[in-house]
Every structure is written in structure tokens, then in C-alpha cells.
Amino acid sequence: MSQVVLPVEGPHVQCHTCNLVMSIPESIQDEHWECARCHSIVHQRKPNSIARTLALLIAATICYVPANIYPIMEMTSFGYKRSDTIVSGVLYLFIDGQWPLAVVVAVASVVVPLLKIVVLFGLVISVLRKSQWHPQDRAKLYRVIEEVGRWSMVDVYVVTILVALVHLGSLASVEVERGAIFFGAVVVLTLLAAQSFDPRLIWDQIEDENE
Amino acid sequence: MRLIGCYECDGVAEEPLVPNGGSAVCQRCGATLFRRQRETVAITLALVIAAGILLIVANAFPLLLFELQGQQTSATLISGVLSLWAQAEYPVSALVFLTTIFAPMSQVALLLYVLVPIYLGWRNPWAIVAFRWVEILRPWSMMEVFLIGVLVALVKLTEQAEMTLGIAFWAFALLIPTLAGAIAFLDAEIIWRKLEEGQ
Numbered sequence A: 001m002s003q004v005v006l007p008v009e010g011p012h013v014q015c016h017t018c019n020l021v022m023s024i025p026e027s028i029q030d031e032h033w034e035c036a037r038c039h040s041i042v043h044q045r046k047p048n049s050i051a052r053t054l055a056l057l058i059a060a061t062i063c064y065v066p067a068n069i070y071p072i073m074e075m076t077s078f079g080y081k082r083s084d085t086i087v088s089g090v091l092y093l094f095i096d097g098q099w100p101l102a103v104v105v106a107v108a109s110v111v112v113p114l115l116k117i118v119v120l121f122g123l124v125i126s127v128l129r130k131s132q133w134h135p136q137d138r139a140k141l142y143r144v145i146e147e148v149g150r151w152s153m154v155d156v157y158v159v160t161i162l163v164a165l166v167h168l169g170s171l172a173s174v175e176v177e178r179g180a181i182f183f184g185a186v187v188v189l190t191l192l193a194a195q196s197f198d199p200r201l202i203w204d205q206i207e208d209e210n211e
Numbered sequence B: 001m002r003l004i005g006c007y008e009c010d011g012v013a014e015e016p017l018v019p020n021g022g023s024a025v026c027q028r029c030g031a032t033l034f035r036r037q038r039e040t041v042a043i044t045l046a047l048v049i050a051a052g053i054l055l056i057v058a059n060a061f062p063l064l065l066f067e068l069q070g071q072q073t074s075a076t077l078i079s080g081v082l083s084l085w086a087q088a089e090y091p092v093s094a095l096v097f098l099t100t101i102f103a104p105m106s107q108v109a110l111l112l113y114v115l116v117p118i119y120l121g122w123r124n125p126w127a128i129v130a131f132r133w134v135e136i137l138r139p140w141s142m143m144e145v146f147l148i149g150v151l152v153a154l155v156k157l158t159e160q161a162e163m164t165l166g167i168a169f170w171a172f173a174l175l176i177p178t179l180a181g182a183i184a185f186l187d188a189e190i191i192w193r194k195l196e197e198g199q
Helices: A051-069 A086-095 A097-129 A134-167 A179-196 A201-211 B039-059 B077-087 B092-121 B129-139 B141-158 B167-185 B188-198
Strands: A011-015 A022-023 A074-078 A080-082 A172-176 B003-005 B012-014 B023-025 B032-035 B064-068 B073-076 B161-163
Touching: A011 B003, A022 B167, A051 A086, A051 A097, A051 A179, A074 A134, A074 B092, A080 B032, A086 A097, A097 A134, A097 A179, A097 B141, A134 A172, A134 A179, A134 A201, A134 B064, A134 B073, A134 B077, A134 B092, A134 B141, A201 B012, B039 B077, B039 B092, B039 B167, B039 B188, B064 B141, B073 B077, B077 B092, B092 B129, B092 B167, B129 B188, B141 B161, B141 B167, B141 B188, B161 B188
Parallel strands: none
Antiparallel strands: A011 A022, A074 A080, A074 A172, B003 B012, B023 B032, B064 B073, B064 B161
């Protein structure tokens, strides 16, 4: 492990844990360097960012299908059983007249994960094709999609509360169904995918053009 | 003269002098680089302590009360996690536990562990590791999403049963802006520099 000091000239690297900017004598791609301040491993770019992001996105896409096809919970009320997928849950809310809630859940659970997957795929493709398209907008898109992704956990939490609360035997009870774990997987995989994507790659193509 | 870097576009610049409460923005890509908050230790510490108290209340008391045909049940955060576990949904249970109990609690505990010694002027050898973990855990704390989930569950049940909001719900509702405020007032750069000095 090597320490680094702080002269201004020459190539720099920034620690992505504590944001310290350090000067480096040459490229540190193949060596292990520690941040001078917080001792995290320092990289110029997240290692294998594109490969890891793609792998996670593909896994998330594969999980997205069963997450929506399988029901996420089964509610028993007065002896009558009803299985709900994410989409059917939204439709029931609409039918019950709960429009604002239906929209919230529809956006959070159906639109957001799909959007996150599509946008991240788009960003990866834009980097692979060395696109020059509006880097500020792409960076902003990345930031927004990274923040918004967590909201798709709403349905998992709804099921959690219902399971904990409604346990009156055949009078009323709730059981978790297969869809829930696939849905949780989509959230986790897209979260990790956004984390593994290195937004600096968007700017690398622009810099090369200017040289 | 200190250098600061843009985490998103890799630009390096000289650190500008930013007035208290102001922020610096990257010239190239528009990302916010930092928000300067000189009283960060005192303010953040106060908010984190408040958050800690609220967190204890939010976990100890019921979130929702449900009554149907004279029978009453209630749910706390832990009972939710345990009910999922009891239904053999181990990964979902673990995920809910991580995002609504473990991550927020660890953040509060770690922040206290880092900030209290700074405030009291003590030396703290593990503070750097602790502060790294605060950053690592941040995306995994999803309490505000959980709160909306509670509301959706409430609405789904409200026509079939008597529903009441429990104390923990209000504790949660207060906890979210408190913790958000703590994060907002946390000027990480100032903390890192204090930790550096302490070494």
C-alpha cells in the first residue's frame, strides 16, 4: 500500500469515500493504493464498471418478469381468498376509488424500476458508443435515477405491514407470495447497478474529443 | 490551497471559499460539490441525538392498530420483520430488516460514535472506519419509503376494519425530517479534516 502527497501538478485521483483529491505519480490502474485520509482503496475509475453494471441490469431485468407475474401476497378475509400481483393491487385501489394512492403505488412499483433499468441501460450504451450527447443531462439523469430507485420498495413494505397486522386466522390473514422476493431482488440489483456505474465515464469521451 | 474534485465528472479545481451555508457547484457538470456548514458538529450532533430517541420510540411502540369484529392486533417494525421470517420469507425479511432497522440504527450509532468525541475533543482511533461506514450505509436507509408503505397499508384496510395510527408512526414521521436534517447539516469535509487532525 502506498501513501500519496499533495502537490498540484500531474495526474490526480479522488477518493470516492471521503472525496480527498490526491496527486499520483503515474496511473494506478493496476496497483492497490490507499486514500491518505480514510484508507479506503482508491481507483481512478470504478473497476469493471460497465461489465458489472450490465451484469446487474440483466439480472434485474430477469427478475422483473416474475416480480410482476407472480402475486406478492394472498389476503384471506371472511374465508374468501384473494391473490394480488403488483398490478392487480393497483387496479383494486383504482376500483376502490383510491386514485391518488393507486397512482403513487403504480409509479413507485411499476414505472420506477422499469425506468431505472431502461435509463441505466441507456447510460451504459451511451458510454460504449462514445456518445457526445449532452453530458450534463446524462449526469443529471444518473443522479435522479439513483435517488428515485429506492421508492420501488413501497410494495414490499406494504406487504410487511399487512402480514404483521392482519393475523386473525380465517377471519383475516395475509400471506407473502413468491413475487415479493423477486421484487425485492429487482430493487437491490438496480441499486447495486447504479452504484457500480461510474458517471465519470460519461465525461471521459468528451475529454478525449477535446484533446 | 486545497484541491477539490468533482465526483461525477472528475474535474479538479482549487477549493473556493464558500460562505457558511453556501454551496459549491462543479462548473462543468453541475453537480453540487459540497455545502459548507461550519457549525456542522454541534448541529448535526443535536439532530442525531434527537433522531436516536425517535428511533427508539419508533421501534418500541406500535405503528398501526387494527380492529375487526372486536379483535385487536397491532404491528411494530420488528413484528413485521419477524412475521416475514415466520412465513419462511427469509430474504425479504432480511431486506426489510436491513433497510428499516439496521441501516438507520447503525447510521445514528456510528454518527454518535464519530461526533461525540469530536465535540468533546477526545481522540478516537476507529472514528475513520466508522465514518466510512456512515457513507456506505446511506443508500440503504429507506425509512421514508417505509412510511408511505404504512400509509398505503392503512388505506387498504381502512374500509374493512377500524384502523388507528400508533405512536411509532408519528415517531417515524418526525424521525425522517430529523435524520434528513442531520445529513443535510453534515459537512463531511469538515468532519474528515477534524478526523485527520485527531490522528
